[in-house]
Amino acid sequence: MALMTPEQFEASLKELKPRVFMNGKLVPDVLTNRNTRTVVEANKASYAWALDPKYRDIMTCFSPLVDEVVNRYTYVSGTTEDLVRKAEAGTFTAEMLGTCIYRCVGYDAFHALAATTWEMDRDLGTEYWSRFQEFLKNVQKKDLSVAGAMTEPRGSRSKKIENWPDPYLALKVVEKNDKGIVVRGAKINISGAYASHELMVLPQGAHSESEADYAVAFATPTDAPGITYVCQYSPYSAERDQADDLEELGNPVFGQRETAMVIFDNVFVPWERVFHCGEFKYSGRIVARFARTHRMTCGGTCKVGFMNQIIGASKLIQEYKGLEKVAHINEQITEMVVLRETGRACGQAAARQGKEEPPGSGVFLPDELMGNVAKLNICEAFWRVMALAGDIGGGLTVTMPSLKELKNPEIKDFVEEFYSFGSDEPTANILKVHKLLQHWTAGQHGVGTWHGAGPPATQRIAIQRTVDFEHEKGLVKRTLNL
């Protein structure tokens, strides 16, 4: 079986030496830094679940490509059933981690590249598909974690790339030789790459002929010479850095959501790892296929899992406060469940209505309309669920003291008494559940959910392109005998 154990995964990361900066300092080891460690733990869990008989069905599948059982996060969907399983895995991993599974963007990038390399080979006689298959075989056989990088810093959005004063605000091919290409530029907001083995790089937008040097997709080891990571750093990162005990934090093991800017300072990529280079007409298709897949994931699968964490915390607080029979609280929790299930339904519909794209490629992608509807729907639904949870949690969600006070002999007894709600639950547990809710409602997840897989305007544009309204207009004409 091509499955690594969690211990082998951790050992394999020790072999890598990514250049990582956080909070103004070099991170000498992503395995021991408290914030980067959360990414290691999240990816590591995906290896443990794949070997656990309880979760094997959801986390693994048979890959005809290597004739073995592989981790689902290394697999390209070949049927609608695969897409349904993919959606279920998105919810499962999110609700178990309470944060991202950092293999997700790479998984979705595989779908976009498998489809578009096949199409480029068919139309242009290139060899990208066979290269990509070889790369994917290696990923599956070695059970590698692969992150995905699309988003770029970009210059003025009202100007074309050629009119930007700095041509490297989008990732650019600066050299081509008989061995490979050299790229310069950066990708921003990239989830969990420094604790992955490989980074799958895609173009960010559609390109014109004058932008052919930006039409590039490739895979690179995450510690290739010239790659540097500049990590996000927030009050939550500082809190984790300074905590006496990680149990004080809202998500002790898996943390918030970790991203980094990835700088490519003249990074060499050998041809066998290049899957798109200069065929500018196909950049937009890679982006659209990635978006369609990733919007199902972000909209209709992982946020369903996140909502389960928020609903669970709200329910516990309702019980601690003795509010079980209060009508408006029960209505709020019912509303959360309805929003969660609407999200799940959109994700399921996107998967179940998925199709082979392009026909003949063997690659199944979620339904374009439903993938976009899933993401657009969840943007609003997630804020609403957070607002409802904030109401149930009360002010304590943001005014709670540090759990350290429970270890402070001078104040401990008062904190235990006055934050107990007079319930039998230990005050430490009550505060921990509020901390979890703080982590969701006052953390990075609102904006993260809004922008991850693209801001809502991009889904509206995709929906406007997908629906031509001929069916609807025809119905009216038929009804009126026009």
Ligand SMILES: Cc1cc2nc3c(=O)[nH]c(=O)nc-3n(C[C@H](O)[C@H](O)[C@H](O)COP(=O)(O)OP(=O)(O)OC[C@H]3O[C@@H](n4cnc5c(N)ncnc54)[C@H](O)[C@@H]3O)c2cc1C
């Ligand atoms: C937690 C998190 C994790 C992420 N992980 C990844 C990852 O792993 N890999 C990856 O590639 N990306 C990742 N992203 C990036 C994500 O896809 C982008 O944040 C998203 O596409 C929005 O881009 P932006 O942040 O540059 O915002 P902007 O594009 O600057 O958007 C800000 C506003 O400007 C508007 N706007 C921008 N450009 C235009 C324009 N040309 N015309 C009209 N309106 C415009 C937008 O609609 C929006 O209203 C992640 C983001 C987050 C928050």
